[in-house]
Amino acid sequence: MCGRFTITHPNEALAALFDAVPGNDLPMTPNFNVCPTNTVAVVTSDGGVRRLRAMRWGFIPSWYKAPNDGPLIINARSDTVATKPAFKAAIRERRCIVPASGFYEWSEGENKARLPWYFTRADGLPMALAGVWQRWGDMDTVAIVSTEAGPGMGAIHHREPVILEREDWPLWLGEAGHGAAVLMKATAEGVMTKPYRVGVEVNSNRAFGAQLIEPVAA
Template identity: 65%
Template sequence: MCGRFTLSDPNDAMAALFRAQPDNDLPPVPQYNVCPTQSVPVVTAQAGGRRLQAMRWGFVPAWAKRLTEGPLIINARAETVAEKPAFREAIRARRCLLPVSGFYEWQAGPDGARLPWYFTRSDGQPMVFAALWQPWGGSNTVAMVTTAAGEGMAGVHDREPVILEPADWPLWLGEAGHGAARLMRASQAVLQAHRVGVAVNSNRAAGPELIAKIDA
């Protein structure tokens, strides 16, 4: 689930929002169809303060011999993330924030058609996913954390990303002590959605027309 998202906020605005030092190799914006394996902006907590840096979307376990070994891991389930060998250390020590502008989800339609919906925050603010990261092969990889869907996803999908509010960011990043597990829950009525055209079903599609509303 949540296999595509958008990035439209300028990198300097994101750095200011998170009070983070931006790296020089952040992905360009806007992007209207960010796909797994692409570079995405991630906020981490460092000894000298927060850092906004680029990571590969697709978590690679520490034991992997090759970047493409095993399945592509783009998310981790909140219910089992602390138990899975691939994530156990990362969920304790390498939690991060993944800011996006919105994300796509697909609903099963007649005759097996995949009908895309575009989700954003109802207050117009950037959306911030709970995520975890793993260094591998001289670079860093990241996966978002997902949970059972709340009311905002009703009828479209049974899972959704864990969406964090600004007050939760220090706890998820480990800056405010322990207890981050309680944040892994469905969003509290912050989502709004509209149907978009099937052009986004292609991972090669691009452009702002992908998020244009169509009649459902």
């Protein structure tokens, strides 16, 4: 599951990291509370040319008559992405990477309180989250692929976003032939830092600012 994330790396740095041509309509950074329906920067590859493009986080299937014609789709499950009608074509033809500096996940506290935790890569680099995208009208929309949680998630949540390593980017983006399904797996132990609790302020989609990722006592 991935329902909120951060992007603190500049767009220029992301373009350089992914060797991508940046668009001129990319969202401003930093953003410490990227929420569903926000515009996000996404890496795609067309004929081997990578582009950093702006997309709406919230995949809109082709048959929707309006963006709110059905459920808001922000994640695609790795175990059903190849068979669900919404994603069948996208997983074959329109895979992408969603750069993120970190992401939030929630555990349940007393009285079902939602307790947020923050995850980042141990090496400090941006995460390359696996995604699928869809053109709807004149808008490009994206969903993040999730899988069963690995050891890095601990007991916080049973699912996590698929995080791609640099050597796997060409395969996921369709530049290195077929077989990308093998990449939809949990992150290896040690790739992510140990998560830490952050304040419940981030539970609001209206919250913003660097204080959102400051640790608090667990």
